[in-house]
Amino acid sequence: MAIILGDNQYGKAESRIVRIVRDSPRHEIRDLNVTTALRGPFEPAYLVGDQSNVLPTDTQKNTAYAFTKSKGVESIEQYGLDLARHFVHEIDPVEGARIEIEEFAWERAVVDGTEHDHTWLRKGQEVRTAAVTVDSSGEYVIGGLKDLVLLKSTGSEFAGFLKDEYTTLPETHDRVMATALDAKWRFSSLDVDWNAVYPTIKALMVTEFATLQSLALQQTLWHMGTAVMEEFPFIAEVRLKAPNKHHFDYDIGRFGVENHGEVFFASDRAYGLIEATLIRDDAPPAGEAWRASAGLA
Structure with missing residues (x-):
């Protein structure tokens, strides 16, 4: 050996x-x-x-x-x-x-x-x-953002999921959805107005998060990435990572106070971690573009 x-x-x-x-x-x-x-x-x-x-x-x-x-x-x-x-x-x-x-x-x-x-x-x-x-092999640029904290107080559901003997999570058709988005996108061109593209990508992702009646955070990520790639043909690939920052109804009924989806416990952990990669079927090879060093970008 x-x-x-x-x-x-x-x-x-x-x-x-x-x-x-x-x-x-x-x-x-x-x-x-x-x-x-x-x-x-x-x-x-x-x-x-x-x-x-x-x-x-x-x-x-x-x-x-x-x-x-x-x-x-x-x-x-x-x-x-x-x-x-x-x-x-x-x-x-x-x-x-x-x-x-x-x-x-x-x-x-x-x-x-x-x-x-x-x-x-x-x-x-x-x-x-x-x-x-x-x-x-070439020159590669990946743009991105991280720690974009987003929250919407309605317009999000989670139901119809697989259940077994350990499942305790109730289904819901109206929940708070929050995340701290980490998004990266690979360019297939270097002829880009970098400073103009960035705010547009951010705005597209925020719009999708806000306006989509979300059945799952997975679905929201798909719509975010799709919106960006449809707007910019020179973006070959989008990678998204989103922790699900859970907000649970807090039991204030025991104090004689009604809670109709208005008071929540914001749980920092454990949390769901949802990840997705979207790539064009004709995207050029990424080479070593995604091989990280410190992993900060």
Whole structure:
């Protein structure tokens, strides 16, 4: 029996970078969490400690910081492409690079009815994400969002499910449905207005969540992904993950107070976890697009 080294990569995880553009009195802010991972002939580093092919993770971190100024951050997708292309095309012996980016959103403070030029409030909604992979097989971009917390107080059912001797869940035709959505979508083109596409995808998913009379969270995810892929032909694949944030009627009848679907216990665990992948039947190969590093995007 022989032991061999399988898939491997190395990089710098979660470099926290804040880029302030100060070219005019009205400043702009981009707040990023950047992870880099390099792939190539790095077996000697693992097997015998030979570092001659290893670009230090500290160098990767420094490059990520420098590129926010030299290349800019018009969109996290383009920034990730710039960074990945640099490692693959300019650093020997790197053969592939994976860049994962989280972006934290800020909104301008309003002072005396006017947006302030250099003060922001942290927005508490979802985190925008991008994952870029560049290697010999091509260039791949996955956009995404996570922790988009959604709740609707009606318009959701769950009934007709399989039952056995351990089933205690009652059927319902009117329930609260809530989730913290994690969505990722793979582009089949790089000729994309990244910053225009993102809010449209988010709006489509929110609309489907709100308006569909949902018979199950699984059905809601299917409609979300379908709406996005019908709107954008250059999206080849959508992957969705949604914890079912259960809300159970709380028994206040014991206190002499009626509860007609108005007071709930919000359970944080255990929770149902619903996942779905939608893919076009003619989608181009994904290559290593979904092979994660830190798994943050």
